[in-house]
Amino acid sequence: MGKIKAAVIGAGRIGKIHVGNLLRMPEVEVAAVCDAFAGPELQEWAAACGIPAVLRDSDAVMADPSIEAIFICSSTNTHVPLILQAARAGKHIFCEKPVSMDVRKTEEAVEAAREAGVKLQIGFNRRFDHNFKRLREHVQGGTIGLPHIVKITSRDPSPPHPDYIKVSGGIYMDMMIHDFDMARYVSGSEIEEVYAQGGVLIDPVFAECGDSDTAIVTLKFANGALGVIDNSRQAVYGYDQRVEVFxxxxxxxxxxxxxxxxxxxxxxxxxxxxxLHFFLERYNGAYIEETQLFIDSILHGKPVPVSGTDGLQAERAALAAKLSQRLGRPVKLSETLELAAQHSILA
Amino acid sequence: MGKIKAAVIGAGRIGKIHVGNLLRMPEVEVAAVCDAFAGPELQEWAAACGIPAVLRDSDAVMADPSIEAIFICSSTNTHVPLILQAARAGKHIFCEKPVSMDVRKTEEAVEAAREAGVKLQIGFNRRFDHNFKRLREHVQGGTIGLPHIVKITSRDPSPPHPDYIKVSGGIYMDMMIHDFDMARYVSGSEIEEVYAQGGVLIDPVFAECGDSDTAIVTLKFANGALGVIDNSRQAVYGYDQRVEVFxxxxxxxxxxxxxxxxxxxxxxxxxxxxxLHFFLERYNGAYIEETQLFIDSILHGKPVPVSGTDGLQAERAALAAKLSQRLGRPVKLSETLELAAQHSILA
Amino acid sequence: MGKIKAAVIGAGRIGKIHVGNLLRMPEVEVAAVCDAFAGPELQEWAAACGIPAVLRDSDAVMADPSIEAIFICSSTNTHVPLILQAARAGKHIFCEKPVSMDVRKTEEAVEAAREAGVKLQIGFNRRFDHNFKRLREHVQGGTIGLPHIVKITSRDPSPPHPDYIKVSGGIYMDMMIHDFDMARYVSGSEIEEVYAQGGVLIDPVFAECGDSDTAIVTLKFANGALGVIDNSRQAVYGYDQRVEVFxxxxxxxxxxxxxxxxxxxxxxxxxxxxxLHFFLERYNGAYIEETQLFIDSILHGKPVPVSGTDGLQAERAALAAKLSQRLGRPVKLSETLELAAQHSILA
Amino acid sequence: MGKIKAAVIGAGRIGKIHVGNLLRMPEVEVAAVCDAFAGPELQEWAAACGIPAVLRDSDAVMADPSIEAIFICSSTNTHVPLILQAARAGKHIFCEKPVSMDVRKTEEAVEAAREAGVKLQIGFNRRFDHNFKRLREHVQGGTIGLPHIVKITSRDPSPPHPDYIKVSGGIYMDMMIHDFDMARYVSGSEIEEVYAQGGVLIDPVFAECGDSDTAIVTLKFANGALGVIDNSRQAVYGYDQRVEVFxxxxxxxxxxxxxxxxxxxxxxxxxxxxxLHFFLERYNGAYIEETQLFIDSILHGKPVPVSGTDGLQAERAALAAKLSQRLGRPVKLSETLELAAQHSILA
Incomplete structure (x- = not known):
């Protein structure tokens, strides 16, 4: 069996992590790295890694029939067009979260991949963390019986740069989206309704961006369980990532x-x-495993471990949370599109 | 200084705990125990404890000018009349929680004690637990800076008897009321708004009583902090009592x-x-301390550590939670009386 | 059944603990407290406790046939004469550890109690600590199979006063004697041989007294298991009391x-x-339980939970450790008396 | 700077670990693997790893002037001859522990490397474990003041194969040697004297081999501190690796x-x-770091982090422990050679 040729689009922090992990896999060849801002520094880095091509434009990659897999690590607004293009080109796709900030566009992208018959995996890396995997095994194995209460704490050590906050999509779409996915992953059930309360307790810049830096969201699951997620952009003692299922x-x-x-x-x-300080330290092993499983799914014709629908459902919950905070009331995931339209919120 | 003569009204489990603790205090004399269902068994128990009088009716106790302090441990519906009577008689009052299930009546009782100039302490025993006291010291001492998130977990090892469920006032007034008080105690701030979601996941009997057995309530505090309380009537691994302030x-x-x-x-x-299995084991020391501090407040003319207002505020939060679950929306504590009237819910 | 009348001899810290615990037992009457240095302060304290008699001399107590039980809490050199006297007088005896610093005299005392048919319990309070009891239950119940290694850490928060060090009998007889008893208690086997190494690392005053302040002793048990005890007179972080059985x-x-x-x-x-800072905090419950069990053994004709032989065996181990350190070689418990005689060490 | 060419001698479990780690280092080229039992399986493995040469005899490697570094992972009896040969050939040497079971031969090997001016690093991998490194930082940084007591627990999940036990050199030289090194590493002081007691509690095969499967050794350090190491060949709950410095x-x-x-x-x-089950899981990161530091020491002309003298001192302690158990008395490291000669024990 020959090596899978892969290209990575977007060579920021997360793109480089994926490159690093792919380079260690004997079954993969990293054929190209694309970045709109590629300069001498990236050229040098790629050369040191033994990557033959550094491109500013991804079109050549999309046009190259030898490239089987695309890792989309560029800014969120580029995800959907790249997925559509890659799907048309018959390439398997690994896409960072969120797919987009517009649920309808994400639906389109997921549908395009489905129709093209290519694999689409979303970068919910935390599913592959040793702790969360073990927790889920216990829930699925029946150790704790039927789930009643799901509690997720997720706090970053320090806020992102103000430039990023503006384009982040807000705390629910940028940060808590991981926790919405975690809630589905560990409970084995869909989120039906959310109630969100957010505040600006850390830095007024969040208020200026129309965002919150601290939030608590309660959840109702399809299986009757209740849940709660708390997020903070600044836990001075470091990355705080805990889950409890009761x-x-x-x-x-x-x-x-x-x-x-x-x-x-x-x-x-x-x-x-x-x-451990932040996600690079905490989820180092999880990044390796998600990539390995994506490659395995291509090699062995298996389903990807995190599907486009998984990406979509987490986005729906994030949108519902955003609407809930805006409207000051609980919001069902089933009413998000209509509400978003009414209130001119991106959906 | 002579001994303080005290009478305990209501000789159920909690009444007997207070009697036991009072008997160990050299500065107190337990002059009488009153219980509407007093029988030979109680007579025998009192005799073994060296308590001179066992009464079915508390009127004699109220009429006895030598009795300075009354412990009200009878069923909740008797609390307000007994407080009013004791206040008129000039006796200091220790009353178990909740004062009543009708916030307006509780207001009346609190006001009566205030006007009579007698002490009124509410039995929020958990404030005297070694863990929660230490946590509060750290919050008050500034160790964690300004509070952003308050999280309270409170789960019982097993549900109460169905007969009790019917008259309990429901999970918010009977069980979570302790946690509402804890939220105020550890945050040092008033609760302004709650959003409650409850479910029946343990036993259908709760649904038959119009009650929930599992609940998550989110809180907004006056100081801007957010909070969440989760309750379950059945944690098979035992009494689960945890608090975190971030x-x-x-x-x-x-x-x-x-x-x-x-x-x-x-x-x-x-x-x-x-x-530790349940409240008797976990809060043994806290029961002793709350009683000691009540006696001390009488002896030394100091304020009681848990005031009638503390009782009232926790009841308001419980009522707001009940309304929130009923109405499916967040409820401000300031709107509870009006809403309760509109929806014919006891207030 | 009438109350057991008890007298406590020696009203220092430990004597007062026993008095306090006895006063809470309805089945006991503390008839007298004896202390060679009794003064107005002790008189006042006893009066506040409701103890009718305070004596300097214990002879009256010994002569009073109504007194059934004697607690010997006076200095170690008085223990054996008091045991002999109490045994002759047919009184049950609770004696603090060590019985004496001369194993032969302890043998005499144990034998005297046996012949007189009175109960003799030694104050190895740690056996009644909730942690060590639970550990022993697991060892005895077979949870860990056959014991191979026993490890005991026992460190005090700060050294005793130099005046006490001089008369303490040294680290092995004064401090590690508790651990020798613990080793027997948790292993369910006799100690056959010890090897002791001690050092003066905390305060030169220990060297001046011919004592050590830090010691590690290895053990061989009759059942083949190996063990090690480490002691320090000064753990700045507080009382360190840990046991592991592997x-x-x-x-x-x-x-x-x-x-x-x-x-x-x-x-x-x-x-x-x-x-918890020191033994008063850590072993509060254990002191209550050892006293209760002693009283129970009298009331119900049951064996005491810590026998004179238990006291004797721990002293033998302490003597062997002292000899081992002096001689720089392992010492068998069976050779201690002979060695002690050869080397003019108190046995 | 060109790559360092390295050869690995001995392709058992530990040899393959080193090969795996070296392959990930861009500054190293694994030029050859030598193994006396090399067969088709090893050829295949080496080919998959991209290693050009697989040899049965190491002479060709020693004769190849382009090879700068040798990893000695073959059986213990081959270590000294290979070190002498490599030193003569001017190659840097990484040698697994123990260097030999004869302290005098180890001295020779260490001296040969010193004279040849080549680096010699001993495989005490545990020094590079994240836990032990952090512990040592605290000791060296003065966090705990002057060390008084060092306690090391080291237990394997299951005994080695009987064939290995026979040639292992015994529990002190094969297993506890790691702990003797750890004792020196964390205390920052030399071991001066040991007292060893061992037993056969797990499997009679140890007795048949003249070995122990369970052992406790007490230590005296040059700086006055005391220490104790306990070893077991079988901790059914897994690899137990703990250290405490008081x-x-x-x-x-x-x-x-x-x-x-x-x-x-x-x-x-x-x-x-x-x-974590055993050393491969627990010390995975430590193996990588020790190899990296060895390579760094060559590249940057720095001292190796574990010297030949470190290997020698641990062997001396192991020999002293063996003698101590045999003679039933404490043994000073300074008297080991003489005693070993007297008692015809390999030294």
Missing amino acids: GSKGSVAVTNDYPNTAEISTADGIYRDKP | GSKGSVAVTNDYPNTAEISTADGIYRDKP | GSKGSVAVTNDYPNTAEISTADGIYRDKP | GSKGSVAVTNDYPNTAEISTADGIYRDKP
Whole structure:
């Protein structure tokens, strides 16, 4: 079996992570890296990695029939056009989250991939974290019986740059979207309704962007379970990523990873180091696994582990949360498109 | 200084706990126990405790000028009349929670005690738990900066008897009322708005009583912080009582107490015993301390640590939660009385 | 059944703890407190407790046939004469550890109690700690299979006063004696041999007294298991009391108790309060239970939970450790008396 | 700067780990793998890895002047001859532990490398574990003041094959040698004396080989600190690797790593998965780092992080422990050679 030739579009932080992980896979050849802002620095980096082509435009990649797989890591507004183009070109697609900030466009993209018969995997990397996988195994295996309450805490160590906040799509679409996916993943059920309350407690720049920096969203699931997600853009003690599922036979909870187990006891108290700092440290293994599984799904004709529909459902929940906060009332996922239209919110 | 003569009205489980704790205090004399259902068994128990009088009717106690302090531990519907009577008689009052299920009547009772110049303490025992006290010290001392998110988990090991469910006032007034008080206690701020979602996931009997057995309530505080409380009537692993306050400089979290620290490692995994089973085990020390502080407030002319207003505010939040679930929308505490009237809900 | 009349001899810290615990037992009457240094302060304290008699001399107590039980809490050198006297007088005896610093005299005392048919319980309070009891249950119940390794850590928060160090009997007889008893208690086997190494790392005053402040002793048990105890007179983070038993099917470990479960997360790290400070805090419940069981053994004709032989065996191990350190070689418990005689060490 | 050409001698489990790690380093070229038992399987494996040469005899490698670095991963009896040969050939040497089972031969090898001016690093991989590194930082940084007590627990999940036990050199030279090195590493002090007690509690095959399967060794350090190491060949709950250093200002302790943080709460208790199974899982990162640092030391002319002397000192301690158990008395490291000669024990 020959190597799968892949191209990575968008060579920012996350694009480079995927390149790095692909380079370690003997079954993959990274044929090209495309970036609209490609310059000498990227050329040099690609050369050091042994990647033959660095392009500003992705058209050549799309036109190259030898390239089987495309990793879309460019800015969110480019995702849907690239998916449509890649689907038409018959290429398998790995796309970072969110697919788009407009649920209808995401639907289009998902449909296009489906019709073209190409694989489309969405970058919900946290599903591949050792802790969340183990938690889900317990839920699915029946250890805790029927789920009653799902609790997700997700806090970043520090806010993104103000330039990014403006184009981020807001806390629900940019940050909590991961948690909406996690909620579906660990509960094994669809989210039916959300109620969102957000606040600006960290930095007024969020208010200036019409965004929140702190939010709590409650969930109702199709299976009757209830849920709650809390997000903060700034946990000074580091990346805080915890999930608990409580059910009829017990609960399973996962907490943070730490750089070491050292416990210090002094006259002042008992100490330990802070958790792993941020997503690069915490989800290092998860990034490798999601990429490996995408490649495996191509090689072995298996379904991708995170489908376009998964991407779509998380976006619907994010949109519902945005609407809920705006309207000050709970919002059903089934009414989001209509409400979004009424209130001229991107859907 | 002579001993304070006290009478305990209502000799159920909680009444007996207070009697037991009062008997250990050298500065108190338990002069009488009143219980509408007093029989030979109670007579015997009182005799063994060295309590001189067992009465079915509390009037004699109210009429006895030597009795300075009354502990009201009878059923909730008797609380307000007893408070009014005791206040008129100039007796200091310790009243179990909730004062009543009608916020207006509670207001009356609180006002009566205020006018009579007698002390009125409400039985929010959890404020005196070693964990929650330490958490609050950190919040008040500024360890975590300004509070942003308050999270409270409160789950019972098993549901109450169906007979009790019917008259309990529902999960918000009977169970979550403790957590509403805890939210105010640890945040140092008033609750302004709640959004409640409840479900019946444990036992259909709750639905038959028009009640929920599982609930998640989100909170908005006057200081801008957000909060969430989750309740379940059945955590099979035992009493689950945890609080976390997250703020601008960090977080403080308290978790359950365990009967021992033993950790077992075997070929099957690592395990430990379940948390302390229920409130009698977990809050043993807290019950002693709340009673001691009530007695101290009488002896030393100090304010009580949990005032009638504290009782009232928690009831308002519980009523708002009940309304929120009924109406399917967030409810401000300031609108509860009006809404309750409109919807013929007890207020 | 009438109350058991008890007298407490020695009204120092530990004597007062026993008095306090006895006063809470309805089946006991504390008839007298004896202390060679009794003054107005003790008189006042006893009066407040409702104890009718305060004596300097214990002879009256011994001569009073109505007194059934004697608690010996005076200095170690008085223990054996008081046991002999109480045994002759037919009184049940609770004696603090060690019975004496001379194993032969302890043998005499144990024998005297046996012949007189009175109960003799030794104050190894740690056996009644919730953690160590649970650990032992697991070992005895077979959870960890056959014990292979026993590890005991026992460190005090700060050294005793130099005046006490001089008369303490040294680290092995004064401090590690508790751990020798614990080793027997948790392993269910006799100690056959010890090897002791001690050092003076905290305060030169220990060297001046011919004592060590830090020690590690390895153990061989009759059942083939190996063990190790480490002691320090100064753990700045507080009382450190841990035990681990490792066996063919796993291990069970108990660690310290904490005043609360609060965990603080800040930009500097994760921290919590220090463990419970010292024995009064940590073993509060254990003191109550050992006294209750002693009283129960009298009331119900049951064996005491810690026998004179238990006291004797721990002293033998302590003597062997002292000899081992002096001689720089492992010492069998069976050779201690002979060696002690050869080397003029108190036995 | 060109790539460093390296050859790996001995292609067993540990040899293949080093090859795997070297292959990921862009600054290294694995030129050859030598194994006395090389067959078609190894040829195939090497081909898949892109290693050009597979040899049965290492002479060609030693004779090839382009090869700068040798990794010695063959059986222990071959280490010294290979070091001598490599040193003569001017090659840098990474050698697995122990260098040999004869301290005098190890001295020779260390001296040969020194004279030849080649680097010699010993494979004490645990020094590069994230936990132990952090612990040592705290000790060296003064967090815990002067070290008083060092405690090391090191237990394998299951015993090696009987064929291996026979040639292993025994529990002290094969297994505890890692812990002797750890004791030196974390304390920053030399071991001066040991007292060893070992037993056969797991499998009689150890007795048949004149070996122990369970051992406790106490240590005296040059700086006055005391220490203890406990080893077991079979911890059914998995690899148990813990270290604690206690000192004048507190203690620092590291415990095991776990595959996830999931905590399960059920009606039966609280559970979690066992620790990482064995050294491949636990020390994966440490193996990478030790190899990287060896390569760095060659590239940048820096000292190796684990010297030949480090290897020698750990062997001396292991020999002393073996002698101590045999003689039933504490043994100073300074007397080992003489004692070994007297008692015809390999030194």
